[in-house]
Amino acid sequence: MDARVKPDLTFDLGAWSAGHLDQVERALDRWVRASAPVNVEHEAPAALIEAMRYAVLDGGKRLRPLLVMAACEAVTGERAEAPDSLRCEAALRAACAVELIHAYSLVHDDMPCMDNDVLRRGKPTVHVQFGEAGALLAGDALQALAFELLTPDDDMPAEQQARLCRLLARAAGSAGMAGGQAIDLASVGVALTESQLRQMHRLKTGALLQASVMMGAAFADISTQAQRALQSYGAAIGLAFQVVDDILDVTADSATLGKTAGKDASQDKPTYVSVLGLDRSVAYAQELLAQALLALQQSGLRDTQALEGLANMVVNRVS
Numbered sequence: 001m002d003a004r005v006k007p008d009l010t011f012d013l014g015a016w017s018a019g020h021l022d023q024v025e026r027a028l029d030r031w032v033r034a035s036a037p038v039n040v041e042h043e044a045p046a047a048l049i050e051a052m053r054y055a056v057l058d059g060g061k062r063l064r065p066l067l068v069m070a071a072c073e074a075v076t077g078e079r080a081e082a083p084d085s086l087r088c089e090a091a092l093r094a095a096c097a098v099e100l101i102h103a104y105s106l107v108h109d110d111m112p113c114m115d116n117d118v119l120r121r122g123k124p125t126v127h128v129q130f131g132e133a134g135a136l137l138a139g140d141a142l143q144a145l146a147f148e149l150l151t152p153d154d155d156m157p158a159e160q161q162a163r164l165c166r167l168l169a170r171a172a173g174s175a176g177m178a179g180g181q182a183i184d185l186a187s188v189g190v191a192l193t194e195s196q197l198r199q200m201h202r203l204k205t206g207a208l209l210q211a212s213v214m215m216g217a218a219f220a221d222i223s224t225q226a227q228r229a230l231q232s233y234g235a236a237i238g239l240a241f242q243v244v245d246d247i248l249d250v251t252a253d254s255a256t257l258g259k260t261a262g263k264d265a266s267q268d269k270p271t272y273v274s275v276l277g278l279d280r281s282v283a284y285a286q287e288l289l290a291q292a293l294l295a296l297q298q299s300g301l302r303d304t305q306a307l308e309g310l311a312n313m314v315v316n317r318v319s
Helices: 013-031 046-056 063-076 086-109 126-130 132-149 158-172 177-186 194-217 224-251 272-276 278-297 305-316
Strands: none
Touching (some): 013 305, 046 126, 063 305, 086 132, 158 194, 224 278, 224 305, 278 305
């Protein structure tokens, strides 16, 4: 899919992403492990930590952490990987927290009581590897760890901690990701309208992507205009991500996707392709990309190149 809106060729998204991805991976490796306890009785069970690390490390696009970092840079004008910066450390915590929530949701979504999938990120799903009980507990623990990361003992103002926790909790809860999954499960075999499908995916997929942008934006005071523009940007790419996912589900194979291709059709789930058709879905993804880029232009923010690049990546990805 070729974007009708081309990215700024002077900005190297690959180079930008590489540094941030390395930072996120190292932080996740450090935080998703048994801590050094004061009393050995408080040490987390090794088997649980193993399942948590299996669910999080060595896989995934890390789109949500990158959105946090990119939005933080857009509103602060400061590189989110700058050394010895308390604000950058806080942004890294937020980036990892949103990825932990995403990882927990995938663990639970893949379980037999939900989507019953056996392949994720090119390897067996967590419940296949560790059993259903192990997967359930790993997901629970990842969710709890996300909020622990957002509430460190020092260095982050309490007001900022509360704001970040609220953004993440609302995006993950009944009016966000969990609510969208509930609608998804109830929609198997049901002919949804385009409006109903859009609402489901705004909650299931879009809410957490939009929250990633707004969590990054929470590290600076910005105008109402900029805030609304970033919300619009996040909503557009959140929906675009799902549209492209639905397209790839029918146009790519399992090896390319790293998950089971064609699963939605086999389970009789409504998708953008089933509702709009393939050609119209491809066009709609491009329309959402244009909306996202226009929102950035209207934000009044100067350093939005990373956000622009990520929007193009979302729509033009092949997996």
